[in-house]
Amino acid sequence: MTDRLPGFSTLAVHAGAQPDPTTGARATPIYQTTSFVFNDADHAASLFGLQAFGNIYTRIGNPTNAVLEERVAALEGGTAALAVASGHAAQLVVLQQLLRPGDEIIAARKLYGGSINQFTHAFKAFGWNVAWADPDDVASFEQAVTPHTKAIFIESIANPAGSITDIEAIAAVARKAGVPLIVDNTLASPYLIKPIDHGADIVVHSLTKFLGGHGNSLGGIIVDAGTFDWSKDNKYPMLSEPRPEYHGIRIQETFGNFAFAIACRVLGLRDLGPALSPFNAFMILTGIETLPLRMQKHCDNAKAVAEFLSTHPAVSAVNYAGLPGDKYNALQRKYAPKGAGAVFTFSLKGGYDAGVNLVSNLKLFSHLANVGDTRSLVIHPASTTHSQLDDAAKVKSGAAPEVVRLSIGIEDKEDLIADLDQALRA
Amino acid sequence: MNHDAYDDNYIRSILNNVKTIAMVGASPVNVRPSYFAFKYLAQRGYDMIPVNPGHVGKALMGKPFVASLADIDRPIDMIDIFRNSSHIMPVVEEALKLSPLPKVIWMQLGARDDAAAEKAEAAGLKVVMNRCPKIEYGRLSSEISWMGVNSRTLSSKRAPIPTQGMRLSLNRTSFGGGQTAASDRAAKNKTETT
Numbered sequence: 001m002t003d004r005l006p007g008f009s010t011l012a013v014h015a016g017a018q019p020d021p022t023t024g025a026r027a028t029p030i031y032q033t034t035s036f037v038f039n040d041a042d043h044a045a046s047l048f049g050l051q052a053f054g055n056i057y058t059r060i061g062n063p064t065n066a067v068l069e070e071r072v073a074a075l076e077g078g079t080a081a082l083a084v085a086s087g088h089a090a091q092l093v094v095l096q097q098l099l100r101p102g103d104e105i106i107a108a109r110k111l112y113g114g115s116i117n118q119f120t121h122a123f124k125a126f127g128w129n130v131a132w133a134d135p136d137d138v139a140s141f142e143q144a145v146t147p148h149t150k151a152i153f154i155e156s157i158a159n160p161a162g163s164i165t166d167i168e169a170i171a172a173v174a175r176k177a178g179v180p181l182i183v184d185n186t187l188a189s190p191y192l193i194k195p196i197d198h199g200a201d202i203v204v205h206s207l208t209k210f211l212g213g214h215g216n217s218l219g220g221i222i223v224d225a226g227t228f229d230w231s232k233d234n235k236y237p238m239l240s241e242p243r244p245e246y247h248g249i250r251i252q253e254t255f256g257n258f259a260f261a262i263a264c265r266v267l268g269l270r271d272l273g274p275a276l277s278p279f280n281a282f283m284i285l286t287g288i289e290t291l292p293l294r295m296q297k298h299c300d301n302a303k304a305v306a307e308f309l310s311t312h313p314a315v316s317a318v319n320y321a322g323l324p325g326d327k328y329n330a331l332q333r334k335y336a337p338k339g340a341g342a343v344f345t346f347s348l349k350g351g352y353d354a355g356v357n358l359v360s361n362l363k364l365f366s367h368l369a370n371v372g373d374t375r376s377l378v379i380h381p382a383s384t385t386h387s388q389l390d391d392a393a394k395v396k397s398g399a400a401p402e403v404v405r406l407s408i409g410i411e412d413k414e415d416l417i418a419d420l421d422q423a424l425r426a
Numbered sequence: 427m428n429h430d431a432y433d434d435n436y437i438r439s440i441l442n443n444v445k446t447i448a449m450v451g452a453s454p455v456n457v458r459p460s461y462f463a464f465k466y467l468a469q470r471g472y473d474m475i476p477v478n479p480g481h482v483g484k485a486l487m488g489k490p491f492v493a494s495l496a497d498i499d500r501p502i503d504m505i506d507i508f509r510n511s512s513h514i515m516p517v518v519e520e521a522l523k524l525s526p527l528p529k530v531i532w533m534q535l536g537a538r539d540d541a542a543a544e545k546a547e548a549a550g551l552k553v554v555m556n557r558c559p560k561i562e563y564g565r566l567s568s569e570i571s572w573m574g575v576n577s578r579t580l581s582s583k584r585a586p587i588p589t590q591g592m593r594l595s596l597n598r599t600s601f602g603g604g605q606t607a608a609s610d611r612a613a614k615n616k617t618e619t620t
């Protein structure tokens with residue numbers, strides 16, 4: 001008999017969580033503590049030396065956070081994960097393991113606006129350079145590869161326009177270049193797309209969005225696919241070289257196929273410090289239990305709203321990969337057959353002003369800068385999330401002045417359509 | 427016997443039944459993976475014997491190194507081979523000359539020799555290849571979950587209360603869990619190309 005492979009919904013409820021061995025508590029306890037006692041001096045030394053599994057201090061690990069980590073690793077089909085304070089912290093910690101000053105990352109031009117800022121400004125100050133490529137043109141990734149390239153970064157479903165990325169094609173470029181492919185899977189969640197099955201080596205999430213799902217907690221996570229050989233060309237000294245901070249341990253040699261997650265924890269999180277609060281981990285874990293149910297409803301509602309908008313006289317275009325005529329429909333059917341996600345954009349015939357009016361006339365949609373909430377959300381990217389980009393970059397990243405972004409919630413779709421209809425007519 | 431994937435109960439019964447483990451290729455250097463595994467297993471109550479001809483005269487955690495399996499003065503249940511795939515066969519051949527025979531041949535993470543495995547199995551031994559007993563112990567006890575590692579197990583049963591602070595027991599019932607197929611495939615491709 002081989003062990004049964006549980007289905008996605010079973011993993012969403014159970015992975016990582018078992019009854020607490022000391023109290024029997026069935027829900028995951030919130031271990032709201034900074035630190036954990038050692039048995040004796042040798043136990044402490046073993047933990048600090050990475051020789052034993054266990055808890056030391058919540059900046060390095062926490063049992064509530066660990067349940068979240070194992071759960072997301074299981075849902076993504078990864079070997080291990082590390083939870084951090086936000087999606088942005090996840091991106092920072094990942095790249096700190098891979099890049100040194102003067103190194104480069106190739107990133108898809110269509111990314112969450114905040115990520116474009118993070119890469120362009122904050123990371124530049126670390127001497128990490130970014131080369132932008134067009135996710136609709138795989139050759140542009142290939143052309144951007146140089147001897148300094150250390151990673152490729154894409155979103156599975158890209159914010160804000162909900163476009164679908166050809167992960168396998170870009171994974172092939174990464175493999176040929178000998179660098180890992182990092183996929184931000186925030187907008188798809190593993191319910192819709194499992195990037196590791198398509199060749200991703202590292203998956204990151206903003207847990208703040210669909211995984212947590214209730215708009216109440218910030219969080220981020222890094223999932224190690226356990227697929228990349230970090231020691232092959234000594235390009236990744238954080239993983240392949242003896243680490244002075246741990247008496248000369250080599251992380252990959254010691255931790256095998258979950259070495260990247262360990263490097264992120266003991267070299268990244270430990271030293272940079274963006275730890276996730278155990279309370280947030282608990283909130284996000286509770287959210288994940290209903291991910292399959294919510295995500296399907298998000299997608300079904302989004303499709304209905306997109307269909308409605310596509311026939312509306314005030315609307316000039318709808319970008320929703322779930323619509324049959326959409327440019328990304330074929331990729332959606334390949335990568336995300338259960339649904340095209342719930343974040344998409346549409347364009348108003350009335351331009352910038354119509355966008356501003358729509359947002360102010362809506363009564364059920366909330367005007368705010370987030371996605372992936374139970375509630376339906378609306379934003380005008382040109383004046384908010386993407387406002388720091390220049391006009392050309394706005395258009396290139398799918399945030400032109402007439403564009404409005406929706407994140408469709410799990411309310412009744414008839415009510416969402418009625419609200420949009422009245423606001424478009426007002 | 428399928429050596430690409432092992433049933434959790436197969437591994438659990440090995441780790442529950444063996445008591446004496448000879449580690450071939452054990453290193454006294456405290457940042458080497460073999461040292462980590464040796465220490466971890468010793469702390470979980472296994473009677474560990476370090477085997478390494480280069481270190482005879484020294485001791486690992488108080489246990490004196492021996493040069494070869496033949497130099498061990500007591501029956502051995504399991505031989506954990508911390509050597510590359512190309513060095514496995516002679517160790518297995520030596521193991522099969524022991525009396526009584528060991529019960530288990532275990533080849534470390536990264537090491538695999540199917541011919542050696544067949545030989546040991548023909549003599550009635552159990553074989554595990556390309557796994558680390560420390561990782562497997564941590565996974566099946568769920569201790570490794572504290573590091574955010576996918577233990578590939580689920581359980582609705584309360585595990586035994588930890589002994590000595592954070593040590594969890596292997597005696598836990600579990601159901602299969604989240605797979606790591608992509609990593610398994612990558613490991614297989616790597617062993618096939620090297």
Ligand SMILES: Cc1ncc(COP(=O)(O)O)c(C=O)c1O
Pocket residue numbers: 086087088089112114115155159184186187205206207208209218219220370371
């Ligand atoms: C696709 C994507 N990635 C990353 C982030 C950043 O996540 P956080 O806000 O949790 O730092 C966001 C946030 O909007 C996002 O939408």
